[in-house]
Amino acid sequence: MVPRPHSVVWVALLAGLLLAGAVHAAQPACGSGAADSCAAATETTGPEVHVEDGLLSDELRDELIQYLDSHEPDNALGVIMVPTPRTLAERFAGALRPLGAGSAHPARFPALSLSSFANGTGLLPGKSVGTVSKDCHSDYEVDSGFNIDNVLGPTEGRVGILYLSGEGEFVLVDEETGAETRQEVKPGRFMSWSNTGNKHCLATASEARRRFLGPVVLDSTKSSFIPVVDILARPVFCTTPGPSCVDGLSCVPAGKPASGATHCCSGSIFWAPEEKCCRLIGVSTPSAEQCCSGRMHAHVCAPKGDVSCLARCKRAADHGYELAYAKCNKLRGSRAMACSEEQRSFTKKTKKGKVLKVVREHYLRDDIYSGSPLDPDCPPDACKLSGEAPHYLLVDTNVALHQMDFLEHTAVTDVIVTSVVLEEVKARNASAYQRLRQLIAAEPKRFFVFANEHHRETYIKQEPGETPNDRNDRAIRVAAAWYTKRLPGHKVILLSDDADNRRKAEELGVVALSSAAYARQRAAEGQAELQDLVAAAKEAEAAEKSAAGAEGGAGGGSGSGKRAAKRQRVYEEHRPMSEITAGIKAGRYHQGTLRVNRFNSFEGWVGSESVGQDILISGRIDMNRAMEGDVVAVELLPEDQWRGPSTKLPTAAAGETAAAEGGEADAAAEGAADGAHIAQVDPAEHYGEDASAAGGGGKRPTGKVVGVIKRNWRTRGYCGSLQPLKSSGGSANHTQSVLFCPVERRFPYIRIQTRQAATLADKRIVVAIDGWEADSMYPSGHYVRTLGAIGDRETETEVLLIENDINTNPFTTAVHACVPPLPWSVTEADVADPSRADLRHLAVCSVDPPGCKDIDDALHVRRLPNGNFELGVHIADVTNFVHPGTAMDEEASQRATTVYLVQRRIDMLPKPLTEDICSLRAEVERLAFSVIWEVTPDAEVVSSQFTKSIIRSRAALTYAEAQSRIDDERLTDDLSVNLRTLNTLAKILRQKRADRGALSLASPEVKFEIDTETHDPLDVGMYQVREANQMVEEMMLLANCTVAEFTLRHFPACALLRRHPVPPPRQFEPLLRAAAAVGASIDPSTSKTLAASLDGCVRADDPYFNKLIRIMATRCMTQAVYLSSGEASEPEYYHYGLAAPLYTHFTSPIRRYADVIVHRVLMAALGLRPLPDSLRDRELMHGVVDNLNVRHRNAQLAGRASVELHTLIFFRGRQVVADARVTKVRSNGLIVFVPKYGIEGPVYLEDSAAAAAAAAADGGAGPSGRKQGAAAAAADSNFVYDEEKQTVRSKDGSAHYTVFDKCAVRILVEETHGNRRQLVLRLVPRSELPASEQMH
């Protein structure tokens, strides 16, 4: 081994030690060096002091003294860093090095400072190793545990001191004998002595300065003495006292040391060479004198008082945060800090089936307040409840879950919601939780959340044998009791619908009421409406349970109670959940979502993967209380009971049959109104019914519902109106049971209890379902609110908005805050932005429907020098204003789309953005996101690029204006020429698309002319599709496809695409059958063949035939949907209708949120902005995309419903005979389509006599549906239905209808009781058709 310098030193050290040891052994009284003062030590018999003089050379000593004199201690510790010369270091090393390499113990006391000495060469600043302090010193005992016997013989502690200046004596006192050994200290003198059983201190004769040069090193053999303590050899530095020492503050403040110091610290030391100061953590001792005593005794330690504790509190407060670690008992007085800890432990099962014990911390606090100003302890800012409220309500979970409408009423305020209730509601019903949260957020409602689970006094533990439910109930009671105690003069009512809970609460001295009883109490104060809002089922339950029901509720409650007893069960009980789960597993039951027939709430289909096709559920009993959207378990009936769907139009008669089946008299009331519905034609809605017809009247798998797995009851309620009362006997304030008829026919009637039946008779109201018992024909519900008079345009619009779940609330202030202030214009910064192209010189224009204010696309074209064209699509740069994560972005992503109604637009973004800032209006500079292609004159795309831009639109044209510019060859201005070029290119693109197999479908859109004053429709007609429309459409398609490709290439996992799934073949069956009946052939195998065969469906004599076929084909399509590219793979991105492999929505960011997302993805792909994290989050995106699809669909439905409503209003007060086409044939009637008005509905085939009768009746008061139904029922037998040929003919052969036939219908509005109106179609001879209405 190559010897290294340090090993040489080690050897030298060892030698020194051995030498010292030998001398010591041989001559106890003397040190090993020059022995001029040996005699001094040998005089005493007490402890030996070994003295070595001449440790330092004279020069060195003088240098050191000078150095120390010229350096004042630079901090309160009185420490001077001393660069130690090598010679001195070596001497020290020789004397003090306690052991060498051969030691049995590894070094506890290793190189430490000694080696650092060795490194020092001369008085080099910065090579500081020792410290010098003045005025006092303390040493510290050492329990080194190391054995130096081998080296030094008998172990003795040694201390080294070097005295430099001043006068004094070193005193060593034997603790047993009290014998003192005194030793004069001189500059440069080194001493060592046995530390065992000795006190040592410095006795001074004068005020002169005394200084010691460290390190002071000690060792001893006391390991047996204090076994529990584990202190190691360490350097101990003396400090001067100072306030900083008192609590051992580690940082040494600059400044003067305090005078009259009496404290000294020792302990663990942290040395910061850079700052030249020591930090220490240690025990403070009261006096310097005792410090020097060589031993530290417990009594000399200052007791640690609360001083430091309080200081800690203050510091925590200074930092503005609270410390949870604080010990509660000491800090009870301090507000925010008090807490104690609980462990909550429970077991859970992992996905793999392992059972785990989970332990969670649970902190209990003292700083949770009652939230009432009546509570003196509650800080004012935590007060949410009103001091003036007559009482506070504390709600139970069952109330919060089921009585939400009641709680939402404005009369219900000052409610305490405990966190246990919140948590239970959250776990049980997410939408109820949302509503509860909204209530809590609503200022005027004064709902206060009391975090009882984290409150020290209200937290309770689950007792053995107690169910979690019982425990939660108890927690609520405890919270109520706490409030009662807390607010002695004030009434706190526990609102609970659980009688048992109420009883137990009363035992605790808490006032408890059921919600019904409370409502009655309030009703007496004039809040009549409140009582209606109490969920009906609970009312009954409460009435039955409470022995002494008050008079009002007893009327309704006991009434229903009696009936319940009398009535036999209508429906089969639902099977228990365990059985259902087992049944589904075993294949006995099938699970699926129920889709109910649009016209009949008791016929539906359950899509089941296990059966492979949809299961028919037919009839009230088999439906067994399931409703639209419920997830149900279905049991298949034996095959001989399988049925086919009805081939009849649903009529009053059919309704009555259903009623008879049900066996309840008032069911007839339902049948009476259950006529077929006149509907605006819906491009893809008819699947349900048509699929049923697709079976060809044959038997379909039929089943019955055995259980509801998940209810899909709407929390927002159902819109509708009350069934007219049979007798007007009910007085105004008497509770009556009435039937409520939802506007949506998929839903059954709902029974509600109300005291305001008379006032509600002609109103549209909202009702929520509470439950559906097996002994009740109808579900029971409760009144929520009134919308307005039936038939009123505003009311009905409100209805259709609610039915389609469209948020019409005004934007919140937070959202408006995100909108830049008006007037807005392009800023310098935008122009200077290098990523934004300045395209203001281009002749851009926009083409939109008339009256369009939210213009989100514009176009340009120009010829390039090489003969190609530059084509540009400019889209409003919405994402420049809507930033991810803002309130506006949140709101827009919730709304997802702008909803267009006939007379109204419900915006996705605030108006200033949609109509001004983003809108690409004419003659103003706007920010845009542009897609620019270079295309050949054959419309082949050569290249494409995307850029943010600034444009100035030259003109905002309507389709009609654009069309006239295209058509008028005389116009040669830039814009017109460009439009013509665009049109030419668009035509080529369109042709290319058609060649690829894109479908050209038709939808029967209508437009209204609206009276500006009354807002009533003046005229209605078919929406004209011009070339200009197709031109714009083509450009947008091109832009969308280009963007889809580009974004997907950059972000294969998070691009937003729009796909159109290939429709399953059976969906085409109605179309094929209808076409076959008239001899046309359609091949739906691919979109290309379909497109071709649709083109082939032409009748020379019937120009409208092709369009009709296309409309019918549209209905066979599936819905196009958005998807995130990460969720599916390549082939599934296909857009069937457009025959495009990739498609997305990019061109309407003002009105569609999907486009906003696509803009963001595109920006990220271009490197303009980073991709927002939310777009990478697959789970989150799934939710967003789902919402987009649902909202998109709802917006469509609402738009259509609005058109329907306006059609109805249009026909109010007028009768029109119109040209119609048969689209469907049924055994008792036809479905006809009126192209001009875009409406479709049933006509019933009648005997001519009956028709005449009906026609006669038209003049008078409108015939009731029942009469008509009876006529239709009679007619039934006279007609023969041929499904194969899609023909129905009368037996006498006088009448004969086939699909696609032309016919004439009279369109009229029938008025019935209570403002109810209904559009009715009647067949009339074609001869009655005025020429103006004829279609060609």
Added chain:
Amino acid sequence: MEYVSPEGLRLDGRRPKELRQLKAELGVLASADGSAMFEMGNTKVLAAVFGPKPIENRSQEDEKRCLVKCEYAMASFSTGERRRRGKGDRRATEITKAIRNCLEQTILVELMPRSQIDVYVQVLQADGGTRCACINAAFMALAAAAVPMRDILASCAAGYLESTALLDLNYVEDSGGGPDVAVAIHPNYQDRVVLLQQDNRVAIETFEEVMQLAVAGCRAVGEFMRQQLLEHTQKLAAARAAGEQQAAAAQEDDDALDEDDY
């Protein structure tokens, strides 16, 4: 999952800027030169220090400074689901390095050339924030071993969930997908940052806020540790005094016995 209720309470009842309950115990292992148990809520870490001692492997010897060796391990029972965790897996290696780095910056390594300090850190119970608890435990153990150090080394994590900066995340919050910023500082040294680690992405403005909070948390942790060290030293002194008295008494007894024997 709702991590912070609108009322401002976290899942376990803390407010966003509160630490979990801290506990520290020194000298828990008799055989180690210094040892400490450190708890942050349900996270429990044991640290043991051996040394300073002569270097074991001469080739690693450094004339200028001592070698700090560190070993981090997670007990297989430390999480609910029993899982064998190797010392060499990526996570363990990373944490080991982080701890060692912190300690090297804190120990006055230049005072102890040619020597070595071994630090063993064992996670007994994991409930989020193990990294910080490990650093704190290692520091306490070093202090107990009287290894000279620059300053207190205090570590604490903070995160950001639901637009709220949260201090000292527990496991549930840690797995909430937000950023997790682990910081260690020297609190008396102008909060000099010794360790800064972060998982997940976060906006820079948010980061500032989270970082500030984490540093404030570190200061509180440091304050707590200082108190604990003070108490510990006091306890030692008291024990010593008691021990001395006992020994004195024992000595007398021995003397008495001796006399009887004669």
